[in-house]
Amino acid sequence: MSRNTSRPSLPLRIWGFFTSIRLTVALLLILAVVATLGTLIPQGEPVARYLASFGPRLGTAIVRAGLHRIYDGPWLLLPVALLSLNLLACVIRGLPEALRRVARPFSLEAALQLPPRARFSLPARAEPQATVLPVLRQELGRVRRHADGEQVVYWWESGRFRPLGPYLIHLSLFLILIGGLVGKFFGVEGRLAILTGETATEFSLAKGEGTAPLGFALRLDRFTVEYYEGSGTPSEFRSDLTFFRNGAEVARAACRVNHPVTFGGLTFYQSSYGSQLVGPVRLKVCRGSECHTVEVGQRRGQSLPDGQGQFMLVRADANLQGLGPAVQVAYKAGSGGGPPHLFWIPAQHPELVGRPQTPFYQAGPHIFTVEELPLKFYSVFQVRRDPGVWWVYGGFLLCLPGFLLAFLRPAQRLAVVLVRKPAGGWEGRLLGASPRAREAFQERLERLLARLQKGART
Amino acid sequence: MISQVLGLVTLVYLLAAGLFLAASLWASRRLEAGGRFALLAGLAAHLGAFLGRWVESYRFALQHTPPQSLGETLRLVIIQVPLSNFFESLVFFSLCLPALGLIAFRRHLRGTLGGVTALLACLILAYASLAVDSSIRPLMPALKSNWLLIHVLTCFIGYAAFALAFGAALLYLWQTRRSRAFPLAPPVELDRLMYRAVALGFLFLSVGILTGAVWADSAWGRYWSWDPKETWSLITWFIYAGLLHARLVKGWQGRRIAWLAILGFAAVLFTYLGVSFLLPGLHSYLT
Numbered sequence: 001m002s003r004n005t006s007r008p009s010l011p012l013r014i015w016g017f018f019t020s021i022r023l024t025v026a027l028l029l030i031l032a033v034v035a036t037l038g039t040l041i042p043q044g045e046p047v048a049r050y051l052a053s054f055g056p057r058l059g060t061a062i063v064r065a066g067l068h069r070i071y072d073g074p075w076l077l078l079p080v081a082l083l084s085l086n087l088l089a090c091v092i093r094g095l096p097e098a099l100r101r102v103a104r105p106f107s108l109e110a111a112l113q114l115p116p117r118a119r120f121s122l123p124a125r126a127e128p129q130a131t132v133l134p135v136l137r138q139e140l141g142r143v144r145r146h147a148d149g150e151q152v153v154y155w156w157e158s159g160r161f162r163p164l165g166p167y168l169i170h171l172s173l174f175l176i177l178i179g180g181l182v183g184k185f186f187g188v189e190g191r192l193a194i195l196t197g198e199t200a201t202e203f204s205l206a207k208g209e210g211t212a213p214l215g216f217a218l219r220l221d222r223f224t225v226e227y228y229e230g231s232g233t234p235s236e237f238r239s240d241l242t243f244f245r246n247g248a249e250v251a252r253a254a255c256r257v258n259h260p261v262t263f264g265g266l267t268f269y270q271s272s273y274g275s276q277l278v279g280p281v282r283l284k285v286c287r288g289s290e291c292h293t294v295e296v297g298q299r300r301g302q303s304l305p306d307g308q309g310q311f312m313l314v315r316a317d318a319n320l321q322g323l324g325p326a327v328q329v330a331y332k333a334g335s336g337g338g339p340p341h342l343f344w345i346p347a348q349h350p351e352l353v354g355r356p357q358t359p360f361y362q363a364g365p366h367i368f369t370v371e372e373l374p375l376k377f378y379s380v381f382q383v384r385r386d387p388g389v390w391w392v393y394g395g396f397l398l399c400l401p402g403f404l405l406a407f408l409r410p411a412q413r414l415a416v417v418l419v420r421k422p423a424g425g426w427e428g429r430l431l432g433a434s435p436r437a438r439e440a441f442q443e444r445l446e447r448l449l450a451r452l453q454k455g456a457r458t
Numbered sequence: 459m460i461s462q463v464l465g466l467v468t469l470v471y472l473l474a475a476g477l478f479l480a481a482s483l484w485a486s487r488r489l490e491a492g493g494r495f496a497l498l499a500g501l502a503a504h505l506g507a508f509l510g511r512w513v514e515s516y517r518f519a520l521q522h523t524p525p526q527s528l529g530e531t532l533r534l535v536i537i538q539v540p541l542s543n544f545f546e547s548l549v550f551f552s553l554c555l556p557a558l559g560l561i562a563f564r565r566h567l568r569g570t571l572g573g574v575t576a577l578l579a580c581l582i583l584a585y586a587s588l589a590v591d592s593s594i595r596p597l598m599p600a601l602k603s604n605w606l607l608i609h610v611l612t613c614f615i616g617y618a619a620f621a622l623a624f625g626a627a628l629l630y631l632w633q634t635r636r637s638r639a640f641p642l643a644p645p646v647e648l649d650r651l652m653y654r655a656v657a658l659g660f661l662f663l664s665v666g667i668l669t670g671a672v673w674a675d676s677a678w679g680r681y682w683s684w685d686p687k688e689t690w691s692l693i694t695w696f697i698y699a700g701l702l703h704a705r706l707v708k709g710w711q712g713r714r715i716a717w718l719a720i721l722g723f724a725a726v727l728f729t730y731l732g733v734s735f736l737l738p739g740l741h742s743y744l745t
Binding site for chain 1: 697706
């Protein structure tokens with residue numbers, strides 16, 4: 001029984017567990033390992049993909065353990081929850097003391113109790129106000145002074161708010177974690193793809209299957225993509241949107257990459273775009289002077305009208321490299337083997353067909369041109385409502401002063417005590433402490449002492 | 459023109475490294491001053507080349523999108539900062555090393571430590587000049603943001619500070635492996651430098667991650683999407699957070715901190731290079 005009484009009580013042990021630095025370091029390590037696993041195992045893929053790429057046994061194990069959705073499951077949430085408790089416990093344990101220390105002014109009594117660092121002496125004719133004070137002013141800035149006859153004390157403090165720094169950082173991390181959880185459980189995230197000219201009233205949810213109503217109607221009036229001259233790199237794409245409530249137009253907005261649009265509590269982010277065929281494509285196929293018009297659907301191989309070859313529509317683009325609408329066709333002449341010839345047919349630029357070394361070149365003997373290409377752009381948006389984002393941003397803002405205090409403003413306290421010697425002159429003592437920046441403080445002390453001694457001699 | 463200047467800068471850094479090493483061998487103040495001067499001269503030319511590239515990149519963008527107003531001009535200047543591909547990031551990374559050494563850690567930049575800094579900068583710059591595609595390409599829409607400048611700047615200053623800590627850690631481990639007949643630098647000072655460089659790097663990495671999150675929020679609609687680059691920067695952050703707690707709370711010093719600094723820098727390298735070349739994701743802008 002005596003063994004039990006000597007051990008701390010259960011609540012105390014739990015408290016000790018949650019405030020220990022060992023827990024912090026262990027959790028940081030676990031999180032690092034979990035995050036590493038998350039980058040090594042592809043996330044959020046269909047189950048069959050894991051069985052295919054990892055083999056049936058390992059693949060099944062990965063899916064069973066939830067490692068394919070590591071950032072949504074207990075692997076991540078559990079250590080994060082523990083880390084939140086750890087952070088909170090450390091803040092609760094240390095913050096009151098830090099606040100007390102900051103609130104307590106650096107008094108004369110406290111200055112006199114600083115650990116002694118060095119001694120020096122001033123000759124009889126030297127007056128502290130004239131010799132010591134200018135040096136202190138130059139080296140430290142404003143100092144406080146107390147004199148009572150035989151003793152003069154100067155004292156100085158910097159980085160008074162340093163003790164708050166780490167707590168601000170930890171509180172800010174706590175806010176960020178809370179914001180993340182709030183967003184996870186109370187936020188909505190999804191995608192919305194609309195064809196030009198069409199109106200959407202719901203969007204598909206990211207998590208699980210299904211859709212959610214927008215609460216309003218949204219029409220994509222126009223989608224435009226601009227390209228850098230002479231290259232396939234898009235320079236900008238934008239969607240012109242109109243919002244409707246109860247059938248009446250209420251707002252218009254342009255959504256671009258890096259420039260999201262918010263309406264009715266939902267924010268729309270331009271994420272990607274594409275082209276979709278909205279009717280049959282008509283191509284003209286010529287061999288010499290003999291031409292036929294053929295109607296084709298996408299991704300279905302068919303024979304040419306003269307039976308001398310086969311072709312297939314591969315894909316279509318409403319604005320290929322800034323050249324306007326185009327279709328990509330795979331074509332094989334004759335009936336033999338060999339790989340098909342792959343080329344793009346730009347509807348508005350038939351002159352490119354004969355240009356060798358380009359993706360538009362057609363070697364023949366059949367030459368394809370576009371007669372009708374009914375293409376429309378569709379635009380894809382990331383849709384989101386995240387009530388947690390303000391917690392996160394609050395955390396970001398809070399941690400900046402925290403870092404500043406913690407790393408760039410070390411607490412330093414310094415005092416110079418001068419006592420008049422009975423034989424004339426002054427006996428000087430240098431006191432000071434800087435628990436978190438000993439080296440820098442030591443350098444400062446040495447410089448100060450050298451100047452004080454030099455000042456005393458002249 | 460810019461590539462010639464960068465080639466010259468590489469040689470000047472090499473010269474500075476040689477001078478610093480000679481200074482520590484013969485304990486010569488004069489050689490050390492020479493090394494410092496060479497490093498400073500190289501840094502000035504390097505900065506000139508960086509600004510020159512900025513002007514070039516701005517001119518390049520002018521051809522495609524001539525700005526209509528002062529605000530647009532300013533925006534174009536900001537987004538055309540030469541930090542948008544692998545070559546430019548290497549040039550800036552190698553610029554940060556001597557800059558940090560000469561400004562933030564000027565008191566530590568002596569002897570072998572100066573030599574290591576100059577040598578690292580020289581090697582990175584040489585690699586950038588010789589093996590990486592340096593052509594200026596148009597920016598993709600996602601990169602056109604005012605956040606580009608501050609995000610990449612802070613990240614790379616952080617990386618450079620971690621690289622200095624890594625250099626100091628290597629020297630420290632070499633130094634303290636039994637007794638060395640040839641002392642490179644006082645271990646106490648190396649230990650101090652490791653901590654200060656890590657603290658500075660941690661500060662900048664944190665700001666880099668935060669600005670990146672704010673940017674991602676406006677560009678992708680999520681401030682955090684567990685993209686491999688994001689995840690690895692977080693892993694790096696965890697490691698250095700562990701190092702700082704071990705030192706500040708547990709009072710670890712010396713070899714253990716040095717090993718952590720090396721582990722941290724391995725994570726930095728993987729965040730910088732490994733993720734871009736091995737793990738595809740939203741941040742694959744390097745190639």
